Amino acid sequence: MAKRILIVVLALGLAGTAAWAYKEHRDKQAVLLNAENTYQRAFHDLTYKMDLLHDEIGNTLAMNSQKSLSPALAEVWRLTSEAHADVGQLPLSLLPFNKTEEFLVNIGNFSYRTAVRDLDKEPLTDKEYASLKKLYAQSRDIQDELRDVQKNVLQNNLRWMDVELALATGKEAKDNTIIDGFKTVERTVKGYDNADLNSPSFANFQNRDDNYKHLQGRMVSKKEAIETAKNYAGIKNTRSAEAKPNEKGAHFSFYSVSLKDKDGHEITADITRKGGYPIWFFHKRTIGRQNISLNEASQKAAQFLNKHHFEKMEMFESSQYDNIGVFSFVAKQGDVRIYPETVKMKVALDNGQVVGFMADDFLRSHQKRVIPKPKISEKEARSRVNPKLKVMEKRLAIITGDLNREVLCYEFLGVLNDDTYRIYINAENGDEEKVEKLKDTERTYGKSI
Amino acid sequence: MKYNGCMKFLIVLAAMAALYTAGSAEPAYAFTDQVIQKGAVGDDVIELQARLQYIGYYRGAIDGVFGWSTYWALRNFQAAFGLPVDGLAGDRVKAKLVKASKYDAAYVKSMVNSGKKFTYYGGAKKQTSNMSVNKAATTSNVPNGFSQNDIRLLAQAVYGEARGEPYEGQVAVAAVILNRVDSPSFPNTISGVIFEPGAFTAVSDGQIWLTPNDTAKKAALDAINGWDPSGNALYYFNPATATSKWIWSRPQIKQIGKHIFCK
Numbered sequence: 001m002a003k004r005i006l007i008v009v010l011a012l013g014l015a016g017t018a019a020w021a022y023k024e025h026r027d028k029q030a031v032l033l034n035a036e037n038t039y040q041r042a043f044h045d046l047t048y049k050m051d052l053l054h055d056e057i058g059n060t061l062a063m064n065s066q067k068s069l070s071p072a073l074a075e076v077w078r079l080t081s082e083a084h085a086d087v088g089q090l091p092l093s094l095l096p097f098n099k100t101e102e103f104l105v106n107i108g109n110f111s112y113r114t115a116v117r118d119l120d121k122e123p124l125t126d127k128e129y130a131s132l133k134k135l136y137a138q139s140r141d142i143q144d145e146l147r148d149v150q151k152n153v154l155q156n157n158l159r160w161m162d163v164e165l166a167l168a169t170g171k172e173a174k175d176n177t178i179i180d181g182f183k184t185v186e187r188t189v190k191g192y193d194n195a196d197l198n199s200p201s202f203a204n205f206q207n208r209d210d211n212y213k214h215l216q217g218r219m220v221s222k223k224e225a226i227e228t229a230k231n232y233a234g235i236k237n238t239r240s241a242e243a244k245p246n247e248k249g250a251h252f253s254f255y256s257v258s259l260k261d262k263d264g265h266e267i268t269a270d271i272t273r274k275g276g277y278p279i280w281f282f283h284k285r286t287i288g289r290q291n292i293s294l295n296e297a298s299q300k301a302a303q304f305l306n307k308h309h310f311e312k313m314e315m316f317e318s319s320q321y322d323n324i325g326v327f328s329f330v331a332k333q334g335d336v337r338i339y340p341e342t343v344k345m346k347v348a349l350d351n352g353q354v355v356g357f358m359a360d361d362f363l364r365s366h367q368k369r370v371i372p373k374p375k376i377s378e379k380e381a382r383s384r385v386n387p388k389l390k391v392m393e394k395r396l397a398i399i400t401g402d403l404n405r406e407v408l409c410y411e412f413l414g415v416l417n418d419d420t421y422r423i424y425i426n427a428e429n430g431d432e433e434k435v436e437k438l439k440d441t442e443r444t445y446g447k448s449i
Numbered sequence: 450m451k452y453n454g455c456m457k458f459l460i461v462l463a464a465m466a467a468l469y470t471a472g473s474a475e476p477a478y479a480f481t482d483q484v485i486q487k488g489a490v491g492d493d494v495i496e497l498q499a500r501l502q503y504i505g506y507y508r509g510a511i512d513g514v515f516g517w518s519t520y521w522a523l524r525n526f527q528a529a530f531g532l533p534v535d536g537l538a539g540d541r542v543k544a545k546l547v548k549a550s551k552y553d554a555a556y557v558k559s560m561v562n563s564g565k566k567f568t569y570y571g572g573a574k575k576q577t578s579n580m581s582v583n584k585a586a587t588t589s590n591v592p593n594g595f596s597q598n599d600i601r602l603l604a605q606a607v608y609g610e611a612r613g614e615p616y617e618g619q620v621a622v623a624a625v626i627l628n629r630v631d632s633p634s635f636p637n638t639i640s641g642v643i644f645e646p647g648a649f650t651a652v653s654d655g656q657i658w659l660t661p662n663d664t665a666k667k668a669a670l671d672a673i674n675g676w677d678p679s680g681n682a683l684y685y686f687n688p689a690t691a692t693s694k695w696i697w698s699r700p701q702i703k704q705i706g707k708h709i710f711c712k
Contacts, residue, residue, distance in 0.1 A: 039646070081637075084636070084637075085636065085637075085641070088635070088636035088641050088642075088645050089645070089646065090646065091646035091647045092646075092647075093645050093646065093647045093648040095695075096695060098634035101633060101634045101635070102633045102634055105633035105634075106633075164646065164647060167647060167693070168647060168653075168692065169692060244703075246680070246702060246703050247701040247702055247703050247704070247709075248700065248701065249699070249700025249701040249702050249711055249712050250680055250700075250702040250703065251681075254680075256703055256705075266615075268615070268616075268617045268678075270678065270680070280676055280677070280678055282616060282617055282620075282676075282678075284616050292483075293483030293484060293485070293486075293489065294483075294485075294486055294488055294489040295483060295484035295485065295486040295489070295537065296483070296484075298486065317488070318486060318487055318488035318489075319488035319590040319592075320488050320489050320490045320491075320590060321589075321590060321670060325488070326488075326674055328675075342675075344674060344675045344676070346671070356671065356676065358675050358676050358677075360675075360677060361675075392521060392524065415517075415521055418508065418509070418518060420517035420518070420521070436593075438517055438593060439591060439592075439593045439594070440509070440516040440517050440518055441512060441514040441516040441589065441590060441591070
């Protein structure tokens with residue numbers, strides 16, 4: 001009797017487990033299918049956008065009136081940015097596909113620049129027309145290859161989940177049609193001559209100058225780098241100190257220095273080998289209750305800069321985050337602010353010690369500049385600013401303009417409808433170089449931070 | 450002329466005397482002796498905003514964060530009262546302000562803390578106003594171009610990817626994400642970069658949904674404020690766990706903790 005009951009119970013248990021397992025399996029399939037569909041949508045979207053992109057570039061080639069050219073170029077720009085977004089949704093991050101993405105961004109930049117330009121005054125040059133033609137041909141290549149992949153995907157029911165799995169486990173060598181297809185696209189784009197992308201209309205988005213070429217001074221040794229770090233951290237005695245040179249891939253050489261002060265707090269810094277300047281440093285310690293005001297802290301920061309020969313710097317931003325003050329300083333030459341040369345600092349509000357320092361931008365671009373005389377007067381520049389803006393502050397400043405070139409501008413800070421704006425008017429030709437709405441404080445939504 | 454000057458002096462003296470007596474009667478004068486500058490937070494800023502609003506210079510919300518609208522209000526006040534216009538609330542400015550306005554600390558603070566809409570024009574204790582709206586109890590400084598939610602998302606990514614790493618290693622991870630946002634080879638938003646399929650293991654295995662600690666938040670904030678200990682890296686990997694061979698082909702910049710950062 002007991003045996004029978006046991007058999008029934010076990011049988012019921014087995015059936016239950018089987019049912020549960022089946023349900024789990026179905027749920028898992030549903031989730032996987034969902035993920036697969038998301039990938040498929042992004043992929044088919046991408047190929048469709050490339051089709052449209054190719055056609056639209058073709059349209060611009062045939063257009064004669066400037067009136068229709070501008071919107072068509074704007075359309076090209078929109079399509080490239082959408083295609084770019086689609087690429088970002090595919091599991092390709094472990095696959096080298098960046099040349100293709102850069103290519104898309106290049107077309108986007110080119111079409112944007114030409115679309116916003118007044119083509120009646122400044123029509124497409126022959127050279128630009130030639131690049132457009134080239135882009136047309138290149139986009140056809142990409143389109144063809146993507147269509148090829150698409151055909152395979154549709155015909156053979158290829159799954160993106162397999163791509164993801166193959167890439168994640170590093171078994172790329174195995175034959176995977178999708179991966180191979182995308183690799184072919186990438187190879188094609190790599191073969192393109194980049195030379196014609198260097199015309200000024202192609203925005204120069206390349207990385208900022210990585211070589212620190214304006215740095216002065218001789219090469220410093222490890223020991224000197226450690227001394228520099230100690231000097232900036234303001235400590236004499238250390239428990240331990242070590243410096244490590246950079247790896248081979250860096251574009252300039254530096255030492256990564258790590259110190260422990262006598263209380264055991266760690267200080268880490270990167271020091272350039274040429275000249276021995278600190279790129280950044282952190283003094284890692286817990287910061288106590290606020291004892292000094294933000295204003296006092298800003299004075300400490302200014303003193304720190306003076307002491308370390310960052311001269312003629314002016315504070316232009318200050319913010320308090322709990323018990324830390326963060327300050328931005330900008331270099332001045334004469335009365336002109338040089339915005340590419342900025343230094344950022346963190347000051348602890350318990351005792352006014354500088355606990356963070358960042359001079360990357362400053363070291364990259366610091367140099368003696370020949371500042372041209374402004375060609376238009378301040379009054380003229382003011383007349384180019386929206387008349388509704390109530391100007392509160394104005395000065396001359398050098399900023400990095402749209403094409404990554406330094407331009408001399410009149411800077412106007414003003415208020416319009418309770419919002420604060422920073423507006424730059426080119427001091428040479430009166431162009432509105434940049435308009436920025438400056439963020440006021442943000443209210444806390446819920447209490448997340 | 451001399452008489453005039455004398456009169457002024459007397460008036461100031463009388464005002465100060467009145468103030469001292471008033472001060473003992475109702476403890477309204479709460480300014481500490483700090484110089485208040487843009488970016489500051491705290492009770493002094495609340496008092497500054499309330500007083501500026503009392504006399505009609507400040508139209509924003511009284512929230513205790515010295516932002517741009519407070520800055521311009523203060524400068525306008527300085528210009529109107531013949532003070533040097535520098536946007537700093539020093540002793541002279543505070544004295545002038547105290548003289549020109551009233552401040553009911555307990556009332557204003559209770560309003561700020563409750564997060565109610567309120568206004569302080571002429572000290573009118575009204576609850577409704579369309580000018581001065583303070584929707585939440587607290588406000589904070591945020592770097593230009595980013596929101597607190599961006600910082601939070603970045604902090605989650607940092608915590609999921611690099612908790613247990615040295616502080617500069619955590620900042621570097623956040624900096625890599627921001628470098629990717631700037632790079633043409635990656636999506637253009639923080640969320641786009643973080644959620645790019647397969648880009649970060651913390652996203653793939655769900656660790657990004659852990660609650661970030663204070664260090665991760667600070668690291669995210671530092672990276673947003675411009676710190677980049679990675680040397681402008683676009684990739685990083687842990688040599689002990691990296692599965693992709695391709696990642697080894699990237700030019701390496703430096704190693705922080707367990708992570709190697711590459712171009």
